[in-house]
């Protein structure tokens with residue numbers, strides 16, 4: 343662990359130079375370098391708060407137990423802040439394990455935990471349910487895997503949503519195409535939450551905020567300038583949000599900097615956000631992603 347207090351982070355490096363950095367605050371992955379450590383894959387705002395004062399703008403924030411603004415009333419998550427409390431809670435570092443099967447398949451796994459007792463009093467009051475989260479971040483030569491394990495540790499059932507709000511770094515958004523969502527229906531948050539069906543690749547030429555639902559294909563691919571850049575592979579998660587704030591929204595976010603960096607990022611966010619995942623007493627849910635950097 344490097345640093346102290348809410349700025350504490352865990353850094354892991356492979357012998358071949360690849361690295362990952364995870365802030366204990368939010369268990370937010372803030373950097374993932376592949377290609378011998380030469381290629382940063384995640385976008386992080388120059389003005390991202392890395393001291394625990396607010397959710398990190400960039401990297402991979404963990405969204406739990408509600409995605410977006412919670413239902414207005416009548417749901418147990420209704421008094422939580424947007425995207426819940428996991429991204430603004432201080433997680434525990436549970437430990438590191440390495441595997442060195444062969445020279446080429448080195449990997450290092452970092453585990454983080456968050457429990458009902460570990461959240462703020464405010465969050466505990468708003469969502470007084472007993473849960474345990476274990477979040478595993480595994481760095482391999484060309485990929486990063488992030489998996490959540492949610493356990494109901496209480497006496498009653500609860501419902502939650504979960505999402506990995508990954509900010510992928512790209513060189514030029516005008517050359518980006520996102521593939522693998524053809525035929526999938528999505529809610530367009532920019533167009534009054536209307537429902538549409540995706541035909542062909544997604545290209546980004548303005549604000550995009552879409553929730554793709556119940557996706558049959560496991561892999562969403564990000565291609566840049568005709569060259570495959572990332573494969574995002576979902577594991578037991580049905581949905582994916584594609585988000586780019588574009589000019590005005592980027593400018594309006596105080597922690598999004600520089601303003602023009604909407605050109606250098608796209609969020610591809612895997613999750614379970616359409617309806618609710620229900621866990622009975624003692625039950626466990628597991629889901630996550632593997633991102634492959636193809637450069």
Ligand code: BG6
Nearest residue numbers: 410424425507531551583585611
């Ligand atoms: C996305 C949502 O997941 O997150 C967007 O679909 C939202 O609607 C974005 O604007 C950023 O949210 P926040 O809370 O980090 O500003």
